[in-house]
Amino acid sequence: MKYIKSNNSRLEIGSIEESSFNEVLITKYKSVKKVIIVDDNTHVNCLEYLLTTFELLKESEIVVLPHGELNKELVIVNNVWEALTEYGITRHDLIINLGGGMITDIGGFIASCYKRGVDYINIPTSLLGMVDASIGGKTGINLGEFKNQIGVFSHPEVVYIDIAFLSTLPSIELLSGYAEMLKHALISDEKLFDTLVAQLKGKEEFTEEILLTCIGVKNDIVLEDPMEKGLRKILNLGHTIGHVIEGHFMNGKKMTHGHCVAIGIVMESYVSMKMGLLDQKSYEKIQESILSFYEMPSYSNDEINEMVIMLSNDKKNRQGKILCALLTSIGACKYDQQVSEDMFVEVFLHFKNLQVNLN
Numbered sequence: 001m002k003y004i005k006s007n008n009s010r011l012e013i014g015s016i017e018e019s020s021f022n023e024v025l026i027t028k029y030k031s032v033k034k035v036i037i038v039d040d041n042t043h044v045n046c047l048e049y050l051l052t053t054f055e056l057l058k059e060s061e062i063v064v065l066p067h068g069e070l071n072k073e074l075v076i077v078n079n080v081w082e083a084l085t086e087y088g089i090t091r092h093d094l095i096i097n098l099g100g101g102m103i104t105d106i107g108g109f110i111a112s113c114y115k116r117g118v119d120y121i122n123i124p125t126s127l128l129g130m131v132d133a134s135i136g137g138k139t140g141i142n143l144g145e146f147k148n149q150i151g152v153f154s155h156p157e158v159v160y161i162d163i164a165f166l167s168t169l170p171s172i173e174l175l176s177g178y179a180e181m182l183k184h185a186l187i188s189d190e191k192l193f194d195t196l197v198a199q200l201k202g203k204e205e206f207t208e209e210i211l212l213t214c215i216g217v218k219n220d221i222v223l224e225d226p227m228e229k230g231l232r233k234i235l236n237l238g239h240t241i242g243h244v245i246e247g248h249f250m251n252g253k254k255m256t257h258g259h260c261v262a263i264g265i266v267m268e269s270y271v272s273m274k275m276g277l278l279d280q281k282s283y284e285k286i287q288e289s290i291l292s293f294y295e296m297p298s299y300s301n302d303e304i305n306e307m308v309i310m311l312s313n314d315k316k317n318r319q320g321k322i323l324c325a326l327l328t329s330i331g332a333c334k335y336d337q338q339v340s341e342d343m344f345v346e347v348f349l350h351f352k353n354l355q356v357n358l359n
Helices: 021-028 040-045 047-053 074-087 101-116 127-133 163-168 171-186 190-200 208-224 231-236 239-248 257-274 280-291 301-311 341-358
Strands: 002-006 009-013 034-039 061-065 094-099 119-124 141-143 146-150 158-161 323-329 332-338
Touching: 002 208, 009 208, 021 158, 034 040, 034 047, 034 074, 034 101, 040 047, 040 061, 040 094, 040 163, 061 074, 074 101, 074 141, 094 101, 101 119, 101 127, 101 141, 119 127, 127 163, 127 171, 127 208, 146 239, 171 190, 171 208, 171 257, 171 280, 190 208, 208 231, 231 323, 231 332, 239 257, 239 301, 239 323, 257 280, 257 323, 257 341, 280 323, 301 341
Parallel strands: 009 158, 034 061, 034 094, 094 119, 119 158
Antiparallel strands: 002 009, 141 146, 323 332
């Protein structure tokens, strides 16, 4: 079992049966009501294991949400708050979020706002949830096509990361999680990036140690800048364009969050090169590596205009300026880099033409 101290939380990586979870339930939450939030996938694949393994969870109320980013919205949150009220849940009770990034995002938001804050525990079951979404205290829901526009910083009591849950995932979800791991490598360590690419190519095996390394990258940054006032902004690499792509395609060709982030990373790396921050050889390595595994979506000129307009509502913007995290090398990143709308138009046009050659 590996233990990591995070802001107001503890991360435990290893078998959940060997973790402190049962002890925490007995010592801190034995006499309180418990609510487990799942989606329809983790309800089928993960919930029974948890209920049969931990005696104190057998009487838990179960809240089942529809899976998918499209359902991370206020109407769903309101329905859950109403259910919690019907269950008689108080601010002294416990919410357990069992699922991927969507569940830890929305579940954390539900817990942090209900009666001004209920304790919650995250048990991420997806690779993306384990390496990114469940860590760092960001909770949130979408506002229409705009990603995570409503949310608060709120830390879980504990995050239990057990890679055994990854056996329940389809390959597309593993690939989604790898995108965030690649991002962690690109902002910190080129050797780590090379290792992850080798794993995706099947030349190296996925290990708990690599997962731990990627978690450590994010956690160290969050410890230094918990409220995203400075350094933590580099964790947004790929997310300015990635969120726009995800929002734009949310009601049509659904793409996973990680897939959109991967495309965002390539596009923003292109911006880094065009702005003279990143050398061409490094950019070409990033493009070739990532586009080997993540397909570039197709879009029209009209859609380019729609996506560029969406960029003006990115929550990282300030004083009417679109701000990005941009690479200066593979392993180093700058935040709060202003990028013009004209540059984004150029980027989208470049990849609109490029995708024809990639398919």
